[in-house]
Amino acid sequence: MAVQPTAGLSLILRLELQNSTATFGRLASTIGEAGGDIIAVDLISAGKETVVRDITVNVYDQAHGKKLVAALAALPGVKVINVSDRTFLMHLGGKIEVHPRVPVKNRDDLSMVYTPGVARVCEAIREDPSKVFQLTIKRNTVAVVSDGTAVLGLGDIGASAALPVMEGKAMLFKQFAGVDAFPICLDNKDPDAIVDIVTSMAPAFGGINLEDIASPRCFYIEDRLRERLDIPVFHDDQHGTAVVLLAGLLNACKVVGKRLEDLKVVVVGIGAAGVACTKILLHAGVRNIIGVDRSGALVRGEQYDNPVWQWYAEETNPEGLRGSLSDVIEGADVFIGVSAPGILRVEDVKRMAKDPIVFAMANPVPEISPEDAEPYVRVMATGRSDYPNQINNVLCFPGIFRGALDCRAREINEDMKLAAAEAIASVVGEDELSETYIVPSVFNKKVAKAVSRAVIEAAFRTGVARRERRDLLEV
């Protein structure tokens, strides 16, 4: 599926060029003709006969990058010295590190932060366990836990391969909401073992963000952990996604002038994200939702091995539509994809209702490319950073945990999620709303603040906050 060249695949080509404008001209036009997008040109060294330059080029995909490099290597006067991938360069050595909050400059400091002084702090926590929130990292630290079974849309790629995503989540927690998050990838797929491991490590954390754990195991793991722990347990692919989806849909409906209760919504991919998106939409008042997975639409009366699908079939698809995505998409107002790349065909988009809304949220490659869909849709969104309308759980998880940690919430409940969705939607003013601006940018500093404020309010309202309101001023 064609997507435009982006920074997601950006190459730095170190080239030795013969010192003539003709060489550079040929080089630039070869890159342009091959569909590469030149982002930067840097001079590394200059000699009499040759110069060495770094040319940064965005490409479509790896094959495109290879073709482009081969075309350059074939040019007279051009020698390819090295090709590096900027994304890989950003991952060298990992993306996060731990910093001490107080300096340890001498023996006095050492005897306070460490032995013997630390022992009194330990005793204080033993006497009053709630002091762990004041005297340790617990108050501001979240574990990002994955078993590597549903990493983005890449599937079960294992714990080590999941680590770059979990590090990325940890970075975003810190950058957008000041939350210290730690990536924990478990080389274990036994749901009960995962529950035991996470329960055992919970003392160090103020919250647990489950990430990229495949369904239906993710439902069991989250439910058990919520029963066993007194800190928020939040499966981001379920609830973070659902919150942002609802925020986007609230605003998209304003743009197209439709009401939630009148929509026909098709959700494809009835896994972690699809189930949670459906639940939040039902909660928000959407009545006609049809869920489609690999074997077609889920229909009441059928027997499914997955108990969550059994629930799903009972609660959705009021008209009992059967068949494939193509069969059920006729007349739909909204398509929500949380499944796999390229599964939505242009012909099917054309058969949706007037002013269709398409949220193709599979990562890293959406269900349909915006380039293919845009001519036929009114509002188009993906999960990616390189297109407008990024419906991605990063708009939710930093702020929702910020709020939960600050008021020391026991859990993140339905009211807190709805409040978060409304807060995200409200950051885009009515006068700013448009087809290409239904959710705020991830970089909009108002987002995490608005979300955490709304979440704290909802936590107090629903009685799950463990701090006094007045103490929040100290945060």
Ligand SMILES: NC(=O)c1ccc[n+]([C@@H]2O[C@H](COP(=O)([O-])OP(=O)(O)OC[C@H]3O[C@@H](n4cnc5c(N)ncnc54)[C@H](O)[C@@H]3O)[C@@H](O)[C@H]2O)c1
């Ligand atoms: N944009 C976001 O914020 C966001 C958040 C969460 C998940 N996602 C994306 O959604 C996708 C699913 O994630 P998940 O965590 O729910 O995974 P999951 O493994 O829990 O669920 C995926 C579901 O999609 C179904 N599926 C796969 N291929 C399909 C196809 N061709 N047709 C119909 N159904 C198909 C699977 O059977 C499964 O039920 C991934 O691509 C992920 O990157 C995006």
Ligand SMILES: O=C(O)C[C@H](O)C(=O)O
């Ligand atoms: O990681 C993302 O970009 C969003 C989401 O958590 C996903 O699994 O795709």
Ligand SMILES: [Mg+2]
């Ligand atoms: Mg995820």
